[in-house]
Amino acid sequence: MEVDFIRKAAQPRLLHLRGLPEVMAMTDIPQNTDDSSELPKRSDPDSYEEKWYKHWVENGVFAPDPDRDAPRFSMVIPPPNVTGVLHMGHALNNTLQDILWRYHKLMGHDCLWVPGMDHAGIATQNVVEKQLMAQNMTRHDLGREKFVERVWEWKEQSGGTIKNQLKKIGVAVDWDRERFTMDEQCSLAVRTAFKQLFDDGLIYQASRIINWCPRCKTALSDIEVEYEDEDGAWYHIKYPVMGTDDFIEIATTRPETMLGDSAVAVNPDDERYMHLHGKKIMLPLVNREMPLITDEYVDRTFGTGALKVTPAHDPNDFELGQKHGLEQIVMMTDEGIITNDYPAYAGMDRFVCRKQIVKDLDAAGLLIKKEAYTHSVGHCYRCSVTIEPYISLQWFVDMKTLAAPALKAVAEGRTNFVPGRWTKVYNTWLENIRDWCISRQLWWGHRIPVWTCADCGKQSCDIEDVAKCQHCGSENIAQDPDVLDTWFSSGLWPLSTLGWPNQTKELAAYYPTSVLVTGFDIIFFWVARMMFFGMRFGVDAPFHDVFIHGLVRDETGKKMSKSLGNVMDPLDIVSQYGADALRFTFVSQGSMGQDVNVSDERFRSSRNFCNKLWNATRFILMCAPEPATVDITQLNPADLDIKDRWILSRAREITDSARTLMGNYDLNEAAQAIYQFIWHDFCDWYIEMAKAPLRGDDPGARAATETILHAVLRWSLSLLHPYMPFITEEIWSHLPGTQGIILDSGFPEVAFEQDAQAGNTIALLQDVARAVRDIRANLGAAPQEKIPALLRTDDPDKAKALNHLAEHIRTQAGVSDLALNADLDAATKYMSGLAMGVEVFVPVDEERTRQEIARLEKSMANARKDIEKVDKKLSSQGFLAKAPPEVVDKEKAKQAELLADIGKIEQRLAMLQNA
Numbered sequence: 050m051e052v053d054f055i056r057k058a059a060q061p062r063l064l065h066l067r068g069l070p071e072v073m074a075m076t077d078i079p080q081n082t083d084d085s086s087e088l089p090k091r092s093d094p095d096s097y098e099e100k101w102y103k104h105w106v107e108n109g110v111f112a113p114d115p116d117r118d119a120p121r122f123s124m125v126i127p128p129p130n131v132t133g134v135l136h137m138g139h140a141l142n143n144t145l146q147d148i149l150w151r152y153h154k155l156m157g158h159d160c161l162w163v164p165g166m167d168h169a170g171i172a173t174q175n176v177v178e179k180q181l182m183a184q185n186m187t188r189h190d191l192g193r194e195k196f197v198e199r200v201w202e203w204k205e206q207s208g209g210t211i212k213n214q215l216k217k218i219g220v221a222v223d224w225d226r227e228r229f230t231m232d233e234q235c236s237l238a239v240r241t242a243f244k245q246l247f248d249d250g251l252i253y254q255a256s257r258i259i260n261w262c263p264r265c266k267t268a269l270s271d272i273e274v275e276y277e278d279e280d281g282a283w284y285h286i287k288y289p290v291m292g293t294d295d296f297i298e299i300a301t302t303r304p305e306t307m308l309g310d311s312a313v314a315v316n317p318d319d320e321r322y323m324h325l326h327g328k329k330i331m332l333p334l335v336n337r338e339m340p341l342i343t344d345e346y347v348d349r350t351f352g353t354g355a356l357k358v359t360p361a362h363d364p365n366d367f368e369l370g371q372k373h374g375l376e377q378i379v380m381m382t383d384e385g386i387i388t389n390d391y392p393a394y395a396g397m398d399r400f401v402c403r404k405q406i407v408k409d410l411d412a413a414g415l416l417i418k419k420e421a422y423t424h425s426v427g428h429c430y431r432c433s434v435t436i437e438p439y440i441s442l443q444w445f446v447d448m449k450t451l452a453a454p455a456l457k458a459v460a461e462g463r464t465n466f467v468p469g470r471w472t473k474v475y476n477t478w479l480e481n482i483r484d485w486c487i488s489r490q491l492w493w494g495h496r497i498p499v500w501t502c503a504d505c506g507k508q509s510c511d512i513e514d515v516a517k518c519q520h521c522g523s524e525n526i527a528q529d530p531d532v533l534d535t536w537f538s539s540g541l542w543p544l545s546t547l548g549w550p551n552q553t554k555e556l557a558a559y560y561p562t563s564v565l566v567t568g569f570d571i572i573f574f575w576v577a578r579m580m581f582f583g584m585r586f587g588v589d590a591p592f593h594d595v596f597i598h599g600l601v602r603d604e605t606g607k608k609m610s611k612s613l614g615n616v617m618d619p620l621d622i623v624s625q626y627g628a629d630a631l632r633f634t635f636v637s638q639g640s641m642g643q644d645v646n647v648s649d650e651r652f653r654s655s656r657n658f659c660n661k662l663w664n665a666t667r668f669i670l671m672c673a674p675e676p677a678t679v680d681i682t683q684l685n686p687a688d689l690d691i692k693d694r695w696i697l698s699r700a701r702e703i704t705d706s707a708r709t710l711m712g713n714y715d716l717n718e719a720a721q722a723i724y725q726f727i728w729h730d731f732c733d734w735y736i737e738m739a740k741a742p743l744r745g746d747d748p749g750a751r752a753a754t755e756t757i758l759h760a761v762l763r764w765s766l767s768l769l770h771p772y773m774p775f776i777t778e779e780i781w782s783h784l785p786g787t788q789g790i791i792l793d794s795g796f797p798e799v800a801f802e803q804d805a806q807a808g809n810t811i812a813l814l815q816d817v818a819r820a821v822r823d824i825r826a827n828l829g830a831a832p833q834e835k836i837p838a839l840l841r842t843d844d845p846d847k848a849k850a851l852n853h854l855a856e857h858i859r860t861q862a863g864v865s866d867l868a869l870n871a872d873l874d875a876a877t878k879y880m881s882g883l884a885m886g887v888e889v890f891v892p893v894d895e896e897r898t899r900q901e902i903a904r905l906e907k908s909m910a911n912a913r914k915d916i917e918k919v920d921k922k923l924s925s926q927g928f929l930a931k932a933p934p935e936v937v938d939k940e941k942a943k944q945a946e947l948l949a950d951i952g953k954i955e956q957r958l959a960m961l962q963n964a
């Protein structure tokens with residue numbers, strides 16, 4: 050498929066560039082100016098990205114100053130797992146934070162961004178257990194103390210790879226304040242918070258049904274369970290009623306748990322079972338007598354209306370069992386193996402046992418039927434093994450008490466979600482929250498600071514390790530073996546990183562933090578928990594704003610995953626295109642908080658933007674290496690040419706709107722506005738128009754132009770700096786008259802007012818140029834070819850403006866002879882266009898028109914041939930049935946593209962034929 054006449058714009062259409070930006074490339078740099086700029090010919094990120102990061106860190110640029118009297122801006126990094134390696138999600142998350150940090154720094158605020166890492170309980174323990182496994186060892190061979198030492202060793206040697214990877218994308222974190230959730234300061238916060246909650250009766254220990262991973266052998270909180278639809282079955286079983294020939298039909302999806310049944314329950318008003326009230330049931334296979342109990346809880350309309358009650362293996366049965374004083378019979382071990390209490394099944398895995406039990410029931414004539422059924426089954430989020438509801442003694446946090454103030458803080462607007470739609474997600478979860486199971490049966494983590502006395506049986510809790518029972522003084526005490534859920538320590542992150550429980554200067558200056566930037570997937574895990582801990586232990590909610598962003602997806606909008614093979618490594622992108630290009634791509638599309646689709650084309654496009662800025666700088670430094678002044682305030686707008694007034698007006702407009710947009714987290718909109726301004730207004734138009742006065746013989750005009758070029762370039766760099774910190778810093782360092790780093794330059798202040806008249810006039814110029822370029826494109830004119838043009842207007846103001854701008858129209862639209870309001874020649878054919886009421890005519894020569902029509906017809910024939918092939922494929926049932934969906938999608942995209950091409954060719958043919 051080749052349609053060669055369509056000149057695709059160099060930049061993606063999403064930025065709505067008008068005209069053809071690459072037509073007027075900056076090739077005509079004056080020949081006899083020698084290269085005194087010291088700016089290399091090409092922008093090479095390798096030569097400056099690392100250099101500047103080192104410079105910033107070594108010069109303490111990222112350090113805050115709590116003593117300075119300035120508005121504060123503070124953030125804590127979402128701590129990546131110590132086992133983590135940088136992926137696109139981290140890169141996006143940290144880029145957004147970095148943009149905000151640099152924006153506020155430019156605004157003159159005192160800025161702090163605290164870095165750190167999470168000890169990641171299960172994940173880290175798994176890494177080291179795997180290493181042991183390779184040596185045929187388990188953690189039990191080492192023992193708890195040695196194992197934990199081993200994990201610390203691993204952490205020192207191999208953990209935290211992600212830290213250095215984050216540096217590559219430029220994060221402005223204060224490394225001197227780096228924290229780790231298991232370091233001394235964070236551990237003190239954990240112990241203190243635990244003790245306060247324990248003393249207040251908000252932490253308690255209870256036997257409950259929890260989510261149990263038989264592989265990791267630990268409890269999991271509700272949100273650590275991932276649900277997936279699986280094929281299962283309802284097994285209908287006969288439970289004989291003793292002393293009768295009757296039976297009760299029970300349906301279950303987990304027949305193996307019948308080994309732990311301690312009753313059958315029916316609704317007291319269910320007429321089907323009234324005659325059986327008071328009878329006993331004989332549990333099949335086990336031959337255990339159990340009561341038939343009645344309870345309003347049983348839903349008569351569901352299934353047979355009779356339930357087997359297994360208090361130790363189902364959360365609802367657990368509650369029913371407590372109410373009726375039923376025995377809690379544990380029928381499997383914590384590894385999911387049937388216990389020795391059942392000789393026929395002892396030692397079997399739970400799923401093997403399920404099959405065996407069904408077989409045995411069938412053999413005994415007790416299996417009524419098996420109905421296939423798809424249901425949602427919980428899996429461990431770490432290892433994917435099926436979760437078992439399991440009774441065990443665990444620690445819980447009373448959530449009702451803690452959730453209320455966290456809800457209130459958001460309701461009262463002390464913390465705002467951006468975008469606001471996430472408020473509802475947060476509220477719904479906290480309003481329906483269940484108590485949080487915080488104990489984990491792991492060795493790596495914060496050990497629960499509770500000691501039980503063997504003599505008096507009471508528990509002691511303290512911040513320091515307890516040596517003697519706080520109740521009877523006995524030394525015969527033992528610490529709880531469990532550790533805390535990892536999210537207990539990360540929930541304290543905004544407090545612990547700033548020094549809490551100590552009342553530090555940092556805590557006073559930077560808490561509450563300004564904003565938390567995070568993905569929506571951890572609103573429950575993390576945001577909500579920081580909120581309720583912050584409300585409990587801090588002076589207020591931990592952040593003013595919570596800025597929620599989307600996911601990074603591939604170019605077709607698919608989630609990146611190993612199985613799809615579409616994962617991109619942010620470090621590869623950095624080495625290929627530079628960190629600035631990676632960063633800019635994240636914000637160059639979509640709107641606030643939406644998912645981001647990335648592709649090589651988009652990264653290339655961002656890199657092109659870097660190159661454009663670089664080339665513009667080289668041009669300015671060659672043509673105006675030493676401007677008489679870089680002090681723009683010396684210029685009086687009344688003395689300036691219209692193009693100068695226009696670019697200054699645009700600069701004012703863009704700095705005002707960028708300041709507001711960035712302050713409101715509209716980082717994408719601000720980026721697009723800045724991009725438009727730099728690429729389109731400044732590079733494509735102003736610099737092109739500046740060539741005339743730079744070459745001209747009016748020293749006043751030349752001096753003013755030089756000053757404006759430098760001023761606008763500096764503003765552009767400052768505006769762009771939060772997005773592209775490296776290239777802007779590098780260019781800044783080459784500009785005459787700049788001192789220090791760009792971050793110290795402040796957010797640009799443009800003192801010139803907006804100038805509507807200049808704006809309208811230049812808009813007319815741009816529209817006329819666009820109209821001529823459209824015709825050029827339709828004629829198939831080569832970029833360097835000049836064509837004549839004729840403009841007509843009855844409006845004297847427009848005529849005057851066009852007259853004044855004639856030279857710019859000629860250069861911008863590649864026009865040889867430009868005539869204004871001349872008569873059309875009746876013997877000549879013209880192609881025409883319209884620009885803000887001005888008629889645009891270009892004479893065409895008939896031979897040329899004929900050639901172009903012939904070429905287009907050939908293209909059309911080729912396109913038709915191609916589309917025929919695609920149509921045929923897409924209507925073939927065989928193809929549709931066999932081809933993978935990506936291939937089908939690709940063919941459909943090809944079809945759409947060809948159709949669009951054919952449409953364009955038809956349009957152009959019509960124009961040429963009517964000319």
Ligand SMILES: [Zn+2]
Nearest residue numbers: 262265429432
């Ligand atoms: Zn697991």
Ligand SMILES: [Zn+2]
Nearest residue numbers: 502505518521
């Ligand atoms: Zn005691």
